[in-house]
Amino acid sequence: TQSTRPQRLLGAVQKNATRGHPRSVIQAIDHFCRNKEWAMNVGDEKGCILDSVVSEVSPATVLELGTYCGYSTVRIASRLPPHAKLITLEFNPEFAVIARQVIAWAGVEDKVQLVEGASGDWIPRMKEQFGVKTFDLVFLDHWKDRYLPDTKLMEECGLLRKGSILLADNVICPGTPDYLEYVRNSPRYESQYFKSHLEYTKVEDGLEKSVFLG
């Protein structure tokens, strides 16, 4: 039977990356997506912006919405301080199966909890299910029409504290206009746009970094 793109991406990691070396896993995926098959990882250009935000925030608790094959999960987890925890939500079980193997190959599984299901169902259960108080950093990379409702849901559930950082992928392409309007105009956020390109292309895209002011 035909393999899927995530399966082929995993194969490229297992063939070309060294177990336990997150950087080689990232390089193998970027090489695969540039030279073989495009895939919706945050990519190397936006990935460097992600890296700098993670290093600057040095978060103890991270929520990632949208795991896909685990590319950004590995990028974030490999830069976390010791004892820090990353919870990543993935809706598609097939993507989750691949992501678990990519995360394990990179050797960062001890810092990562991959949860399968929809953000709207899981966000209200974060505190009781995972003992989370608040998130220091949230990386939004899931359904683009869920960025805004899920941000409001995280506010309502008390999952954001003064200084929590929201970092949103694809605010230009595919685009998240209602989310952008909200974080850029709400007095409760201080927002900043990092211009970049859609992964592995010359199309404009960017990340929006928003600090929750409480």
Ligand SMILES: O=C(NCCCCc1cc2cnccc2s1)c1cc(-c2ccc(F)cc2)cc(O)c1O
């Ligand atoms: O759709 C994108 N990402 C979301 C898919 C994940 C669905 C989930 C929903 C959900 C709900 N709850 C919990 C977890 C999750 S995971 C996406 C798409 C493009 C793109 C595609 C074609 C194109 F021509 C130009 C850009 C680029 C990107 O960087 C993307 O991130």
Ligand SMILES: [Mg+2]
């Ligand atoms: Mg994305």
